[in-house]
Amino acid sequence: MSEKSLICEINGVWTQYGSTVIHRDLNLGIRTGEVTAMVGGSGSGKTTLLRHIIGLTSPSRGEINLFGANLALLDRDAARQARNRFGMLFQQGALFSALSVYENIAFPLRELRQFDEEAIHLLVMHKLTLVELEPKHAWLLPSQLSGGMIKRVALARALALEPELLVLDEPTAGLDPDRSEMFVRLIKSIRKQLGLTVIFVTHDLDTLVGMTDRVAVLADQHIIASCSLPELANVDHPFAQNFFKGVSERLERTE
Numbered sequence: 001m002s003e004k005s006l007i008c009e010i011n012g013v014w015t016q017y018g019s020t021v022i023h024r025d026l027n028l029g030i031r032t033g034e035v036t037a038m039v040g041g042s043g044s045g046k047t048t049l050l051r052h053i054i055g056l057t058s059p060s061r062g063e064i065n066l067f068g069a070n071l072a073l074l075d076r077d078a079a080r081q082a083r084n085r086f087g088m089l090f091q092q093g094a095l096f097s098a099l100s101v102y103e104n105i106a107f108p109l110r111e112l113r114q115f116d117e118e119a120i121h122l123l124v125m126h127k128l129t130l131v132e133l134e135p136k137h138a139w140l141l142p143s144q145l146s147g148g149m150i151k152r153v154a155l156a157r158a159l160a161l162e163p164e165l166l167v168l169d170e171p172t173a174g175l176d177p178d179r180s181e182m183f184v185r186l187i188k189s190i191r192k193q194l195g196l197t198v199i200f201v202t203h204d205l206d207t208l209v210g211m212t213d214r215v216a217v218l219a220d221q222h223i224i225a226s227c228s229l230p231e232l233a234n235v236d237h238p239f240a241q242n243f244f245k246g247v248s249e250r251l252e253r254t255e
């Protein structure tokens, strides 16, 4: 596999808060066009790693290349351009509570200062349709939405700028199994329509089995394996073994 096909490369990353080491010499390559799931225990540093990947925070040491450039070395314009090439769905949803669904999705479009109101309207309505919401939902406030709708609006906002890379932190957490399955189906269909690369974190095995090409396992402060789900069986680590047990039961069920 050539380096060109990696959308993100993480080399020798250390993250330290005070005397606590979260990541210790962590390495990972995320392949273009694939859906990569990141798994690991609670507090193992998954969200922190996603935040590093999109340049919200910087590791204490090491290098992260996204779209072929080291984020830490980009000037402001180049960093803004890189930001427009990915969409992020945060673990807590993170919609602006005072803004309507419409304004939440329009927000990244307005920030670009490239579109007039008519274009923004078209783009917002298109994204609403893409995430299977109705035009009438555009005028609701986040407090008037169900948990599943909040996730879909957050997804529509993440897709507003037609990103190449979608980063999802626990996209189905808090959803019931039916809603969760619907959300996985939605992401899979959007991914197919838009040809996206996806990185996501999940604790939910059904979500994982439903939409994953590759799984990256974060344990002992680094990535202990990055492989296909069946290959997890060969990873000699208690977390991976335990995890694989749950995964293989589901794989058998879906066969």
Ligand SMILES: Nc1ncnc2c1ncn2[C@@H]1O[C@H](COP(=O)(O)OP(=O)(O)OP(=O)(O)O)[C@@H](O)[C@H]1O
Residues within 6 Å of the ligand: 017, 022, 040, 041, 042, 043, 044, 045, 046, 047, 048, 049, 091
């Ligand atoms: N800015 C910060 N300052 C101090 N500690 C932090 C900071 N950000 C994260 N941490 C710590 O880093 C550790 C990893 O946090 P992180 O949110 O990345 O875990 P996670 O793997 O996403 O967990 P979960 O599965 O529960 O979401 C936690 O112990 C957290 O308290």
Ligand SMILES: [Mg+2]
Residues within 6 Å of the ligand: 046, 047, 048, 091, 169
């Ligand atoms: Mg997290």
